[in-house]
Amino acid sequence: MDRLSHPWRSVLYIPGSKERALEKAKGLPADAIIFDLEDAVAIEEKPRARALLAETLRSADYGQRARIVRINGLDTDWGRDDVAAMVGVPLEAILIPKVNSAADVQAVADLIPDVDLWAMMETPLGMLNAAGIAAHPRLVGMVMGTNDLAKDLGTRFRADRLPMITGLGLCLLAARAHGVTIVDGVYNAFKDAEGLRAECTQGRDMGFDGKTLIHPDQLAVANEVFAPSEAEIDLARRQIAAFDAAKAEGQGVAVVDGKIVENLHIVTAQATLAKAQAIAALSAG
Incomplete structure (x- = not known):
């Protein structure tokens, strides 16, 4: 998969412990799936989830959906075993939680070769070190962890996300400076389609490549908002023709x-x- 041409409009979290969810994800219109071994899996379920996910990814066909595995942190009892279980497993990337510095990326890079790495950007220290994190040679993607960031900042919920704008902006600048894919954080009210659309629109206008999602019902909105509209496609064609x-x-x-x-x-x-062409190709596939 060519990461630079692959769309990242919708990046759906799936619990690594839920067989039914893992099966259902094969047919969902997500551009990418984050198979989660961290927050979505109870402590007593973590070893079983790890084994189930490794087996599933070796045998299941997820089509052109990018497969990303979020491991537990290396400072936990499960992180190193998570990484070891993914060696040789067909996936696009490993997502590292709570990345505070490039050293956190390097620690995982030392454990597994030949796999791209993504970073969860969800701590104040991570925001301040975003440029160094994005510059790591193995890092190709960033995911905003806005729930954890809001908790650490002590912010109140605001529809405009003003308390987090600085952190979002720092990560966007870092990602664009180093050619790294970056997707926005989740929208928690999964039944609020209007609120989701507003936050997707804000993220798209800021420059994010797409949005992480917590429920399949959110896919249609994210896919629509983060895709070029017919008017944008028409304008692009006319601009190119006029300039030529x-x-x-x-x-x-x-x-x-x-x-x-x-x-x-x-x-x-x-x-x-x-x-637009990449989205069309993905849909056709």
Whole structure:
């Protein structure tokens, strides 16, 4: 799987201990699945969940959905065994919880070769060290852990997420500076489609690649919001055509809908069309 071209609109958490959920996930329209061995699994279930998940990933077909396993932290009784169980298992990445620094990434990198690593960004120290974390050579993805971050910050819930904007922004800057995929945190009220749409729209407008989700009913909204709209696709095509025509006449800029179009706008337009094509290919597959 080419991570850079793969869509990450919807990234669904699935408990690694639930056989029914693992089976159902094979047919869900998620771009990626986080198979969770950490928060979603009770302490007494962790060894069984680890074995079940490793066996399932070796035999099950999840199609083009990216498979990411969230392990327990290495500072727990289960983290190292989680990593060991995933050696040789077909998956796209291991997701490391509560990453505070690049050293936390390196600690997992030392235990398992040839597997991409993602970082849960969910602590104040992680926010402050986001640039160093994103720069780690094995790190290819970041996931915002907004529930834990809110707890550590002592914030109140606000629909605009203003208390967390600094942390979200620091991680976005770090991810973009180092070519790392980054997905937004979860929206807890899984029956509130209007609230989910608003938060997805905020995350998309900020620059996130997609959103982590806690319930299959949230998939449709995330997939819609984080995909280019028909209007955006049409505008991208017209911008590219107008700019090509302007270049053919020796001009450096074009005008579309009364707005200047320069080369930087063409880069964005091309990215829009590439994302639309990748989504179409994923849906067809």
